[in-house]
Amino acid sequence: MKIVFIGASSLAIATAQQLLRAGHEVIIIENDKTVIDKLMPHIDCVFLHGNGSKPAILKETDPATIDVLFCLTKSDEANIIASLVARSLGVKRVITRVEDPEFEHICVGLGLTNTIIPTLTHARYLANIAAGRDVLExxxxxxxxxxxxxxxxxxxxxxxxxxxxxxxxxxxxxxxxxxxxxxxxxxxxxxxxxxxxxxxxxxxxxxxxxxxxxxxxxx
Structure with missing residues (x-):
């Protein structure tokens, strides 16, 4: 599969490394050149420098051939905008990260049906552990x-x-x-x-x- 990440967050990098080990093609779009320079020696994938919410940058990835695009920047608003732009360019599947749960229903209303809220997921996981419950993946x-x-x-x-x-x-x-x-x-x-x-x-x-x-x- 061809998988693109917008934002080189720790979540994006960890996910990208697993996908690369599984033999998938990975492209990471990052707006901060210094971050790219630090990561390039350690991750064998394609890096694009630029704003992932800009159509011109996304078009460089050949959107119609992307199987999954992850919008994982630190900004909820940027992730939502990038997701909408990607959908308009024909990306098959878009995964949108938001930290504020109030954005979840907004994403659904915009047709962004694959939304993840890492903080809420982690909170539930830790609460179960604290309560002594067995947590299964x-x-x-x-x-x-x-x-x-x-x-x-x-x-x-x-x-x-x-x-x-x-x-x-x-x-x-x-x-x-x-x-x-x-x-x-x-x-x-x-x-x-x-x-x-x-x-x-x-x-x-x-x-x-x-x-x-x-x-x-x-x-």
């Missing part, structure tokens, strides 16, 4: 073609879980309502603005994404 739990998918419910989805038209191999497992975890069963009621989390298969995931364009893969 998703990769150790979900095998084969199993995936997680989430989307924000609208008035159209409000009502009983049983009334939601889901593909054969898909189930709703819980939701976040007002940022609070809420387990769901067959008789539970869905409310507008609930973030529904579903377990599904790769085949059904495509159907879910086609039906709920505001959804995202969280597996």
């Amino acid at each position: 998703l990769s150790a739990i979900f095998r084969g073609n199993v995936k997680l998918f989430s989307f924000i419910a609208t008035e159209n989805e409000a009502g009983a879980v049983s009334d939601l038209d889901l593909p054969k191999h898909t189930r709703i497992i819980f939701c976040y309502r007002d940022n609070q975890f809420l387990p769901l069963d067959h008789d539970s009621k869905i409310e507008p603005a609930d973030e529904l989390v579903l377990v599904t298969t790769v085949a059904d995931y495509e159907k879910l994404h086609a039906k709920w364009g505001n959804g995202k893969d969280i597996s």
